[in-house]
Amino acid sequence: MPSPNRDYLTQLLDAYWFAPPVALWRAVELRTLAHESFPRPILDLGCGDGLIAQVLFDGDPPIDTGFDPWWDQLRQGAASGMYRSVQQAYGNAMPYPDGSFGTVFSNSVLEHIPDLEPVLHESGRVLRPGGRFITTVPSDAFRRLLAGYRACAAVGDLTGAEAYATRIDTRLAHHHYHSPKEWAALLERAGIRLLSARYYLPASVAAMWDKSNGDFGITEDGRPFYRWLASPRLRGLGFQALVRREVVRRFGRSWRRPYEMDVPEGGVGAGLLVVGEKM
Numbered sequence: 001m002p003s004p005n006r007d008y009l010t011q012l013l014d015a016y017w018f019a020p021p022v023a024l025w026r027a028v029e030l031r032t033l034a035h036e037s038f039p040r041p042i043l044d045l046g047c048g049d050g051l052i053a054q055v056l057f058d059g060d061p062p063i064d065t066g067f068d069p070w071w072d073q074l075r076q077g078a079a080s081g082m083y084r085s086v087q088q089a090y091g092n093a094m095p096y097p098d099g100s101f102g103t104v105f106s107n108s109v110l111e112h113i114p115d116l117e118p119v120l121h122e123s124g125r126v127l128r129p130g131g132r133f134i135t136t137v138p139s140d141a142f143r144r145l146l147a148g149y150r151a152c153a154a155v156g157d158l159t160g161a162e163a164y165a166t167r168i169d170t171r172l173a174h175h176h177y178h179s180p181k182e183w184a185a186l187l188e189r190a191g192i193r194l195l196s197a198r199y200y201l202p203a204s205v206a207a208m209w210d211k212s213n214g215d216f217g218i219t220e221d222g223r224p225f226y227r228w229l230a231s232p233r234l235r236g237l238g239f240q241a242l243v244r245r246e247v248v249r250r251f252g253r254s255w256r257r258p259y260e261m262d263v264p265e266g267g268v269g270a271g272l273l274v275v276g277e278k279m
C-alpha cells in the first residue's frame with residue numbers, strides 16, 4: 001500500500017543517482033500520491049519503465065495493466081514485474097472495454113500530450129462509475145516558480161523570464177499547464193467529477209529544483225561536470241557505485257526538509273495532484 005510515511009527520497013535517489021533533482025521531484029510526487037487510495041483494477045496510463053509504480057506500490061501484488069506508446073519504455077515496464085499485462089497504445093485510443101477499471105493512474109504524462117481532451121474522454125470511458133482518476137502534472141504555477149524565471153522577473157525583465165520558461169517547456173516537452181479550475185472543466189467534459197486538486201513542491205523547493213538541474217548538468221547551459229561523472233560511458237570504470245552511495249547519503253540528509261515540505265494552505269506549488277471520480 002502506498003504510504004506517506006515511506007522514505008521515497010532515499011529510494012528515488014538510489015534509482016536516479018545520475019540525476020538527483022529528478023529524484024527530488026519524483027519523491028515529493030510519490031509522497032503526495034501516497035495519501036490516495038487506488039481501487040483495483042488499476043490502469044497505469046503512460047506507464048513508462050514501471051519504476052514509479054514499483055516504488056509506489058512496493059510490496060503489493062502487481063497492478064493490473066500498464067500501457068505506453070514507446071516500445072523501449074514498455075519493454076522495461078513489462079520486465080519490471082509490476083504489471084499483470086502491458087500494451088502498446090496511445091491515451092486517445094485505449095484498447096480496453098468500457099467501465100473496466102477502478103482507477104486510472106497517470107504520473108507525469110498528460111503534460112506531454114498536446115491534445116488532452118480525447119485522452120480524458122478515454123479515461124472516463126474505461127473507468128467504472130465511482131472509479132478514480134489520479135494524475136500528477138506540473139501546475140499552472142510551474143513556470144513562474146522556476147528560479148530562472150524569478151531571477152529575471154525580480155529585475156523587471158519579463159521578456160527574459162518568459163524566454164527562460166519557454167526553454168524549459170521545450171526541453172521537458174511540456175505542452176500545457178492547467179489550473180485546478182481548468183482541470184474541473186476538462187474532467188467534467190469527460191464525465192469525471194473533480195474531487196481535489198492539491199499543489200505540491202512549494203515555491204522554495206521548485207526554485208531549488210530548477211537551480212539544481214543546472215548544478216547537476218541536466219540543463220544544457222548548466223555545469224557539465226556531474227553529467228560527465230554519471231555518464232554511461234564511464235560505467236565500466238567502477239567508481240559510479242561510490243558516487244551513487246554518496247548521492248543517497250548526502251542528499252538523503254540535506255534534501256530531507258525540502259522533500260517533507262508541504263505547500264502552505266491557500267498557496268501554490270510547481271506540481272499538481274488531480275483526483276477525480278467517474279460520474
Ligand SMILES: C[S@@+](CC[C@H](N)C(=O)[O-])C[C@H]1O[C@@H](n2cnc3c(N)ncnc32)[C@H](O)[C@@H]1O
Nearest residue numbers: 046047048052069070073090091107108109113
Ligand atoms: C515522463 S514519462 C512518465 C512515465 C511514468 N508514468 C513515470 O512516472 O515514470 C512520460 C510517459 O508518457 C508517455 N506518453 C507520451 N505520449 C503519450 C500518449 N499519447 N499516451 C500515453 N502515454 C504517452 C511516454 O511514452 C512516457 O513513457
